[in-house]
Amino acid sequence: MNKPLANAELNEIVAGLKKLSRNLWWCWNQEAQDFFYELSPRGWQNMFHNAVAVLHEVSDQELRARLQDDRFAGRARTVLREFEAYMGEKKTWGHTNAPKLYKNPVAYFSAEFGWHESLPISAGGLGILAGDHTKSASDLGLGFVGIGLFYREGYFQQAIDSNNWQTEYYNPVDPHNIPIEPLLDADGKRLVCEVEIGLNVVSFQVWRVNVGRVPVYLLDTNLPQNESLYRDLTCRVYGGDSTTRIMQEILLGIGGVRLLRALGHAPSTFHMNEGHAAFLTLELIREKMAAGKTFDEAQALTKPECIFTTHTPVEAGHDRFTPELMNYALQRYLSNQLVPFNDILALGRVKPDDTHEPFCMTVLALKLCRAGNAVSELHGEVSRHMWQSLYNVPEKDVPIGHITNGIHLLGWMKGSVRQFWRRKLTDGQNNETQFFRDKFGADWSSVINNADFWHKMTDTEFVSDEELWALRYKLRRELIEFARRKLLLQSQRVTPGDFIRFDHLLNPDALTIGFARRFATYKRAPLIFQQFDNIVKLVRDKQRPVQFIFAGKAHPRDDDGKRFIQQIIHLSKHSELAGNLVFLENYDIHVARQMVSGCDIWLNNPRRPLEASGTSGMKASCHGCMGFSIMDGWWREGYDGTNGFSIGDDSHSPIVEEQDRVDSANLYRTLTEQVVPEFYNRDANGIPRAWLKRMRNSMATLVSQFTTDRMVKEYTNKYYQPK
């Protein structure tokens, strides 16, 4: 019989749930998500799967009444117990391997963070990587704090107008309705710090994001005491012109250091995630000069404190500011200092004396870090070449190393897939599952990050072809149903008949190829349609149909990228591809998760070597979706001939037109000669054995290798705490 819950216990659960809702831990814990979903299924779906919003939607009265259901209360208790255990865990990897970081943590600065769709303050891969970095820092139990900006309008939402042209709109987020909380001082009042920007002193408040055990502080200038120019400084991700940009970066770098000091932190390492944060070095120099050091001494002392990760060889990714703009933006900041402005400018120049050379944030970061790194092996080579002129050494000795990017596995793994693997582990009766139970007990997140677990994927005893194929079918259907619903909502005029019409879009039996990422032109979204007539034939093949799902945003000022979107949407509506090619609007983390799990093939065709790493393909492997990619970025390290498909080889033409032509021919050839035949080569039971073998290899060799768990350990051993 259901025993009524005592008030004290009810209060405890309610308080626990409120606390839990403001910790992003739930976005990589399935039971927690299921619990909030069940509290309000529509609220969960409509409000970006956000636990805080669900608890606002459900009244206190309702919550208490619902918890009078034994089973439901039991689930809440289990989740809260797991959460408390996670937060209180003392025997972590960091405890054993990097204990010094507890006293002097790593301070990780990034202009964007992508953790979850309810907090849209990321423009793309860089932010997602930063988000995943902090999640793994938490899992590993590192001494780690993050610094970023709170953009109240976030990154833009994408809408497509009747000319198939991307338009942008902004949804202000309500800070009280998302998983963040105000940062208070010792007296319980809002903590407010100051930073000099332009001619003014600008105040900022701070939002704390609890990423499991890791705090990330987001700086926000939207305070009444600031002039409106400054109040809006943190309105949008990369919004406005270069004046806004430099001011945002002053806030991030200089304001971020001020905040850390206000909180009493003495970081052992300042990690600049991309050049946006490089002004932090000026503040570290200023601090030392205020304590009596000379400019040269202060520089020499700052350099050992900083490390820098560069993320792209694309020119536009490296901020450059004119001396005039630098002077305007840093005027007040530099006015009380003894450093001549020209000495500051020289720090951002390849040729310090060239007064025509703009100030480059990447150069500043490289000059003032003890170590710099790129994000894949090839990107390391490219970066050493790119910045050799900064150093008087042969290219191979340029001090830029590499750590290949990864993803936070549990955060990206779709719910149904987590359940699948978990069931395999808990229900399985064979020796294999016993092996993992003995090794890890109930600690399922360690199992899932473990290479031994993924190596088991080549073993048909552990998981059968039939099971894997059933899973693939399930995931493909989930994606197609998601796409149909989304396309219906996207369409401008819907008549009742459309509900049925949209339910016939896309074919749950067809080979499904996905492409989703920022529509930067170097990523060449429409490349595959250069072979238009051939692609039509593939799509029209009744026996072996192929279909395409595209998504992605172009930067608001990138008209070339918007033309790519226009072209693809036009094809999806008005060409022979209609019905078998769709474009999903408003690409974000949620759309990404549906696509990387449901597609059979993840297409990636950047202009080599411009894709420094790429991470979306890494999200695919654990779902049994295979890579089909140019040999650029991470794929060049991951692909071994048996675990996916390659487009071309480890080389590229220096002539862009030639490269496009060759790549498109190679893409089509591999698609028709390998991908399609293997997918449709079925045995008597309808199972594509060779395809599944390749898929097993992909899971066995890629999943545990390209995680932020591996990546953050490498950062720790190599850069945060070099042995």
Ligand SMILES: *Cc1c(COP(=O)(O)O)cnc(C)c1O
């Ligand atoms: C993973 C991801 C990216 C990065 O994808 P790339 O393949 O590295 O370009 C961008 N945006 C979103 C929403 C993502 O989830």
